[in-house]
Amino acid sequence: MTPALTVRGLTTGYGGAPVLHDVTLEVEPGALVALVGANGAGKSTLLRAVSGLLPLAAGTVALAGDDLHGVGVEDRARRGLAHVPEGRGVVVELTVDENLHLGGLAAHRSASARRAAVDEVYALFPSLDRRRAALGHQLSGGERQMLAIGRALVARPRVLLLDEPSLGLAPQVVAQIMALLRTRCDDGLAVLLAEQNVAAALSVADGGVVLDLGRVVAARPARDLAHDEALRHAYLGF
């Protein structure tokens, strides 16, 4: 089976010395892969490189087997690669409804199809449904995170890149989000989840990739990682 997302030998950085060295990983359709590691290990940088915000110095990124070399950020999104950036990325000047419709513009040409996709997301997040007309900056942190994820789902992506969704959220909200991600994966979505909350991430993940100082130091089934004492102490801090 072709992986939904393939990263091979990826090396990149911000101008000077590279931040990521020779990173290789795969995410199968329907799989949830947790990308874990300390602050500054390069998790966000990897997601930015995959979605095209950061040019590669070396290596390849492929979506469902198609090399994305030379494909711009916008076109990657249109091909089914969704990226929810750190800090939630809600457009705070727009309403909840407008944010969700914005997520569906590229994927759904007809207004009715877009409406239907948005309504599906409202069904997933009843708290958003109640606040359709609220502006982004009126939402709580948890609501913003749900809106950002929901907005990505409106486009019905193949691959979802998620950057630190648990940051600053209450434990029960984190659990709710993780559970939701699990069900979406069971429906076929491939998720690459960058998380500092390692326990929460590994509890729902199929696989885990550990980044340290820009290199992959371990890539195993999530269950193995969670039980590897040495690795946990060395890189994961729990």
Added chain:
Amino acid sequence: MRLLPTAGPARVLVVALLGTLGVIAGTFALDPYRNYQLALVAAYLCATAGLTVLVGLSGQLSLGHSALMAAGGYGYALTASALADAPGVARVLAGLVGAVMVSGAVGLLLGLAGARLHGPYLAGLTLTLVVALPAVASTVPGLGGDQGVRAPLERVPDALDRVIALEQWHAWVATAVAAAVLGTLHVLARGRTGLRMRAVRDDATAAALAGIAPDRTKVLAFVVASTAAGLGGAVLVLVTQSVTPGGYGLATSLLLLVAVVVGGLGSLAGAAVGAVLVVLLPWLVATLVDALPVPDELAQRLDGNLALLVFGLALVVLMAAAPAGVVGTWRAARARRTARRTAGTDPSTSAHHEGSHR
């Protein structure tokens, strides 16, 4: 043995004195018209030097520098006319003080209003100033409307009367004023003030955390640039004996801006290159148009506009292709050559990444 003090204001003073003496010696080789042009260059140099410090170091834009020159010109002309019976040198000095007072006061008012804010407010405010200048000249009593104000003719002092011509004397005074302005700006730019300006330009928040007051620094930069322009305007009045609003329109302001961009933002040497261009290029274009066999009407249209067209194109091309300006690009090229010779590598291969705003 060192001939010059190694650093600090003392060295600047010596260099400025030597430079002034050098230029003064050079004036003997020039005919009166060239000496007149030299005085004009010195006058515009005061304005471009202040402007390049404002734009290059403090990151603020003035589109009204010609109006600030005019402010200094009015200050000089009114003071010097009031002292028509005083001895020449004292009158000139008092006129220069008057120029500093008027241009400094206008600069302080506009700076307080526009320079404290981020964004294009100072640029728009100074643009409004230059557009309003003719109205100010005709409304404020004593400024003489379109006719402007005349200033007394400054004759050559008796001791030099047999040695030099009037134009040469004016060139001397202009050079001395320009040297004083350049020296002061150089000391400011190299010293703590310049450091503060750059810190505020690059990151106002970080500068504030480091104990620098961003507002005060930006206002100070604008007042300094205004005063420098005012002294330039005073020299211009000394040379031409009058100040009129028509001579300091938007076109002149924009030419000054082009001059500092061409020379390289923040570079005083570049400001000198720019000032020469501001005086010589319109003159060259006018000479060229006169020589061309074109009908009178077209020649008339070309006369004022061709120089602006050339300057505008230069500005656009330079900003798009070489924002460091002539001097900066030359320096960068020289640095690259040196680096290649010493290390055998090309330093221009570092990867770039796309910036995103907001």
Added chain:
Amino acid sequence: MDRFVFLVGGGVARGTVLALFALSLVLIWRAARIVNFAAGAMAVVAAYVAVGVAQATGGWWWGALAGVVAGGLLGAAVERGLMRYATTPLGGVILAIGLVMVLQSALGIVAGPQHVPVAPPVSDQPWSLGGVPVGSPYDVLVVAVALGLMLGLRLLFTRTTLGLRLRASAFAPEVSRLLGVRVARMRTVAWALASAVAALAALLLLPTELGLNPHATDVLFVLAFTVAVVGGLDSPGGALVGGIGVGVLMSLVTGYLGAGVTPIAVLALLVVVLLVRPQGLVAGVEARRA
């Protein structure tokens, strides 16, 4: 009192034109964080096209249409060909200034400095209400066109998917790209739209001025900048309120103190607003950031 009513009426008509032009500045500011200092010069180019077409076809409306289209195309060309190179806000302003010099001097060479009189499409003789002059048919046309256009723009921005894309690109360019919105194209569209609006504003103003020459919009630009500062550069609503306010104020100053004083009044207003209420009189919420 009669005179006051007359001046206020004329000021409102002039103010809606100012508001329209200021709106053009606001649109580009929101899309690109650049104050388009070339807006006036670009609108003058469009106005020359409009006057040329109107003379060739004999129809004012054909001319206006051609001018608006020319303005839009010029806006798109300037964004694509020039403003891309602006890496800093300062660089953007300097590029715009260079463009002003090129456009105005080129027009000066091609068209000459003389004022080309522009006749209004409908009468500009004021009606008289019980002996009091209260504004002309042309004033009514100006107000109707300007308000109609502003309403149309509001609907475009709030009710259409293009408007949603434009707003999202302006507020959050990176997030919008991640959602598949072609942000660069939206920026071009915003420039085209804003420049077309500015062209129409210049066309509406010309019949009440001396006529068309390369510098015909210098004062209009300065006034519109003042309006945008008074209303808040981020606020389209502020542009409307500020435009009418500044328009009425300038009409009163011109009427009672003389046209020569108007630029000084603008300068004074700008200084006072920036000193006393730098966040704008109308907007008030958002702090001014670069």
